[in-house]
Amino acid sequence: xxxxxxxxxxxxxxxxxxxxxxxxxxxxxxxxxxxxxxxxxxxxxxxxxxxxxxxxxxxxxxxxxxxxxxxxxxxxxxxxxxxxxxxxxxxxxxxxxxxxxxxxxxxxxxxxxxxxxxxxxxxxxxxxxxxxxxxxxxxxxxxxxxxxxxxxxxxxxxxxx
Numbered sequence: 001x002x003x004x005x006x007x008x009x010x011x012x013x014x015x016x017x018x019x020x021x022x023x024x025x026x027x028x029x030x031x032x033x034x035x036x037x038x039x040x041x042x043x044x045x046x047x048x049x050x051x052x053x054x055x056x057x058x059x060x061x062x063x064x065x066x067x068x069x070x071x072x073x074x075x076x077x078x079x080x081x082x083x084x085x086x087x088x089x090x091x092x093x094x095x096x097x098x099x100x101x102x103x104x105x106x107x108x109x110x111x112x113x114x115x116x117x118x119x120x121x122x123x124x125x126x127x128x129x130x131x132x133x134x135x136x137x138x139x140x141x142x143x144x145x146x147x148x149x150x151x152x153x154x155x156x157x158x159x160x161x
Contacts, residue, residue: 005076006073006076006077006080006082007157007160009069009072009073009076010073010088010091010153010156010157010160011153011157012066012069013066013069013070013073013091013092013095013149013153014091014149014150014153014154014156014157015150016062016065016066016069016095017066017070017091017094017095017099017146017147017149017150017153018146018147018150019062019066020062020063020066020095020099020146021099021143021144021145021146021147021149021150022147023059023062024139024142024143024146025143025147027136027139027143028136028139028140028143031050032132032135032136032139035047035132036132040119040124040125040127040128040129041119041120041124043132044114044117044119044124044127044128044131045119047111047114047131048114048115051111051114051115063099063100063103064100066095066099067095067096067099067100070091070092070095070096070149071092071096073088073092074088074089074092074093074096077089077092082160083159083160084155084156084159084160087152087153087155087156087159088153088156090152091149091150091151091152091153091155091156092149092153094145094146094148094149094152095145095146095149097145098141098142098144098145098146098149099142099145099146099149102138102141102142102145103142106134106135106138106141107135107138107139107142110131110134110135110138111135113127113131114127114131
């Protein structure tokens with residue numbers, strides 16, 4: 001891998017991590033608070049709709065594309081080595097583990113449970129209250145991990161240059 005390709009991948013991973021972190025931040029500080037102010041049936045319906053429309057090419061390119069770039073970057077860094085390898089590997093680990101894997105292990109299963117639930121059922125209020133707490137808590141984790149990944153990858157670029 002050439003130096004320019006490694007720099008390009010690092011830049012793409014840094015920008016992608018920052019974009020995804022900003023997206024998650026909006027949910028943590030605005031969207032989930034607004035949904036939490038709604039009656040459970042309305043909040044559940046709104047979140048279900050968000051979970052459908054978020055699966056679009058723009059979000060998937062940022063979220064999944066960044067994970068793929070990070071994996072390629074980490075592999076190339078391990079094969080090639082460089083003075084900033086530790087920054088690159090830390091940044092990619094923060095994104096892949098703290099953002100992508102947290103999403104798959106914690107947030108998506110909660111989204112799936114919400115989708116299966118009866119929003120008008122007797123348990124809807126408790127389900128929604130738990131969802132707001134736990135989904136948002138893990139969203140904070142992936143927000144912080146994505147933003148930290150972006151910062152560490154920017155440090156890698158700064159130290160490489």
